[in-house]
Amino acid sequence: MTLLQNEASDVVMTPDNIRTRKLPVAYNIGIAVAALAIAAAIVFPTGIGNWVLVVVLGVVFYLIGLQVIAGRIEGPRAARNRMWQAAIYCACVLAILPLASVVWTLVSKGVSRLDGDFFGSSMNNIGARDPNGGAYHAIIGTLEQVGIAALMAVPLGVLGAIYLVEYGKGKFAGTVRFFVDVMTGIPSIVAGLFVLSFWVLIVSPWFNNGTPQFSGFAASLALTVLMLPTIVRSTEEMLRLVPGPLREGAYALGVPKWKTIVKVVLPTALPGIVTGVMLAIARAAGETAPVLLVAGGAAAINFDPFSGGQQSLSLFVYQQAADASRYAPARAWTAALTLVALVLVLTIAAKLLARRSSLR
Amino acid sequence: MAKRIEASNVSSYYGNFKAIDGISMTVEPKTITALIGPSGCGKSTFLRSINRMHEVLPNARIEGRLTIDDQNIYDPDVDVTAVRRLIGMVFQRPNPFPTMSIYENVVAGLKLNGVKKKSVLDDAAEQSLKSANLWNEVKDRLNRPGAGLSGGQQQRLCIARTIAVEPQVVLMDEPCSALDPISTLAIEDLMFKLKDRFTIIIVTHNMQQAARVSDKTGFFSIDKTGDPGRLIEYDDTQKIFSNPSEKKTEDYITGRFG
Numbered sequence: 001m002t003l004l005q006n007e008a009s010d011v012v013m014t015p016d017n018i019r020t021r022k023l024p025v026a027y028n029i030g031i032a033v034a035a036l037a038i039a040a041a042i043v044f045p046t047g048i049g050n051w052v053l054v055v056v057l058g059v060v061f062y063l064i065g066l067q068v069i070a071g072r073i074e075g076p077r078a079a080r081n082r083m084w085q086a087a088i089y090c091a092c093v094l095a096i097l098p099l100a101s102v103v104w105t106l107v108s109k110g111v112s113r114l115d116g117d118f119f120g121s122s123m124n125n126i127g128a129r130d131p132n133g134g135a136y137h138a139i140i141g142t143l144e145q146v147g148i149a150a151l152m153a154v155p156l157g158v159l160g161a162i163y164l165v166e167y168g169k170g171k172f173a174g175t176v177r178f179f180v181d182v183m184t185g186i187p188s189i190v191a192g193l194f195v196l197s198f199w200v201l202i203v204s205p206w207f208n209n210g211t212p213q214f215s216g217f218a219a220s221l222a223l224t225v226l227m228l229p230t231i232v233r234s235t236e237e238m239l240r241l242v243p244g245p246l247r248e249g250a251y252a253l254g255v256p257k258w259k260t261i262v263k264v265v266l267p268t269a270l271p272g273i274v275t276g277v278m279l280a281i282a283r284a285a286g287e288t289a290p291v292l293l294v295a296g297g298a299a300a301i302n303f304d305p306f307s308g309g310q311q312s313l314s315l316f317v318y319q320q321a322a323d324a325s326r327y328a329p330a331r332a333w334t335a336a337l338t339l340v341a342l343v344l345v346l347t348i349a350a351k352l353l354a355r356r357s358s359l360r
Numbered sequence: 361m362a363k364r365i366e367a368s369n370v371s372s373y374y375g376n377f378k379a380i381d382g383i384s385m386t387v388e389p390k391t392i393t394a395l396i397g398p399s400g401c402g403k404s405t406f407l408r409s410i411n412r413m414h415e416v417l418p419n420a421r422i423e424g425r426l427t428i429d430d431q432n433i434y435d436p437d438v439d440v441t442a443v444r445r446l447i448g449m450v451f452q453r454p455n456p457f458p459t460m461s462i463y464e465n466v467v468a469g470l471k472l473n474g475v476k477k478k479s480v481l482d483d484a485a486e487q488s489l490k491s492a493n494l495w496n497e498v499k500d501r502l503n504r505p506g507a508g509l510s511g512g513q514q515q516r517l518c519i520a521r522t523i524a525v526e527p528q529v530v531l532m533d534e535p536c537s538a539l540d541p542i543s544t545l546a547i548e549d550l551m552f553k554l555k556d557r558f559t560i561i562i563v564t565h566n567m568q569q570a571a572r573v574s575d576k577t578g579f580f581s582i583d584k585t586g587d588p589g590r591l592i593e594y595d596d597t598q599k600i601f602s603n604p605s606e607k608k609t610e611d612y613i614t615g616r617f618g
Contacts, residue, residue, distance in 0.1 A: 254445030
């Protein structure tokens with residue numbers, strides 16, 4: 001008995017015949033149509049659901065039908081393969097559906113206020129009955145807050161990861177790694193509260209004649225607290241992936257350790273590090289709670305991140321969505337679309353930059 | 361130019377594990393010395409001790425004296441990067457820097473150690489690639505990634521990179537074990553050529569290779585797994601392969617053991 005004889009009785013493959021029958025495409029489509037029809041016949045007359053349930057049931061029936069019928073024609077092994085392949089495709093579609101739905105909703109609802117006024121003006125002196133007003137101040141706020149946060153978090157995070165991978169040995173490194181892990185799970189509102197109590201209430205009065213004040217910089221601090229652990233962990237993983245022989249190759253040329261890290265290890269890990277940094281930035285750009293707590297939000301344009309309340313795009317979305325004005329929801333949608341587009345553009349730009357510097 | 365290496369009573373440890381025990385040998389300038397022996401007998405450990413690559417691994421340490429022209433490389437006031445600039449190393453698997461072009465790979469040692477002048481770098485790149493018998497194959501694509509070359513070419517690129525920094529001694533840790541016979545031959549030819557300028561020590565599992573290329577051969581062995589490796593015999597290659605003084609050496613090179 002050879003392994004070939006494990007197949008179904010009427011698709012026996014022998015050492016002299018390794019061909020087998022294949023399920024015709026027409027059968028495949030037929031099973032799909034039949035499955036949907038049966039699902040519809042069950043769902044609609046009984047009135048237990050709408051077309052979504054039909055599709056879900058249809059997919060289940062299709063997978064079962066595929067297994068049964070393909071098993072008859074191709075043999076059980078080929079049928080299992082076919083069924084799981086179909087199941088994986090379905091799972092993939094299922095995973096993409098919410099994303100596509102989000103993008104579609106954003107674009108379709110956000111496009112109505114996609115005008116010059118939205119990007120050119122703030123909400124200063126805009127009342128409930130004014131249809132115009134825009135997010136200029138919020139865009140400035142997001143860019144400044146996230147920019148400053150990135151300026152603080154990226155060098156700190158990357159240097160911390162370099163310490164953990166290249167230098168850190170023993171208890172101290174273990175402690176650092178543990179607290180970085182703990183910090184990863186900090187809820188953003190806690191980071192906001194920390195900065196509120198520490199920076200806004202204690203430190204900022206020193207610079208403002210004794211009165212505490214909101215500022216975009218305080219929001220940056222909170223975002224830094226949130227970004228730091230993500231950047232440290234992702235950079236650490238990427239640096240660990242750099243093969244040891246590369247470092248040894250550089251050492252063997254008489255290159256000092258720090259230069260090996262800067263010129264060999266970091267460039268090799270750069271694309272991965274950039275991805276991690278962009279994930280952190282994208283997360284920070286979407287944070288609302290800490291900005292609300294420590295920057296306060298504002299209706300007017302405030303270029304100075306170090307003094308006075310500042311708006312951010314996500315906070316703008318939150319406030320407009322809760323606003324009673326009938327013109328507010330459109331502004332919220334457009335601001336959300338702007339935020340997503342902003343993060344997308346930044347990510348693509350960073351990836352292109354990283355690719356250009358690593359490959360020719 | 362090329363320097364004499366002298367090891368006296370060198371033992372290496374990984375933590376508490378003693379990898380080699382009391383190795384003493386003298387390597388004359390401008391010779392090729394081959395280190396042979398079964399796997400795990402400490403040849404590579406000894407080789408890595410010579411340019412202090414051993415200590416890159418955690419908990420690794422050395423006892424004994426290793427001198428290069430009478431300077432002990434393990435003296436506390438010795439700068440480890442200076443040692444490695446004097447004693448270059450080629451590894452078992454080719455390890456060109458993946459983010460660098462062929463040209464950048466060759467001059468990496470110079471550039472990362474502060475040489476900036478373009479003319480010097482260009483010169484060094486051309487000379488080293490020519491010495492490594494690689495110039496004709498890559499001269500038209502110096503700006504392509506080094507990782508895009510074939511295995512044999514990559515290994516010659518690594519040799520070019522090593523000799524571009526003008527070391528006194530070149531250590532080779534099984535440089536041909538990942539290569540096909542033709543690339544191996546190219547690298548053996550290269551070793552003969554480099555012998556005029558450098559002292560070469562090569563670890564190899566290929567006894568024909570040791571017999572072909574080396575002037576002197578050292579045979580390492582262990583009694584059983586877990587024991588430290590010892591230098592059993594160290595003599596002229598001719599003598600080792602025709603009339604070894606130790607029974608163990610004879611058994612190993614005739615294939616009766618190991």
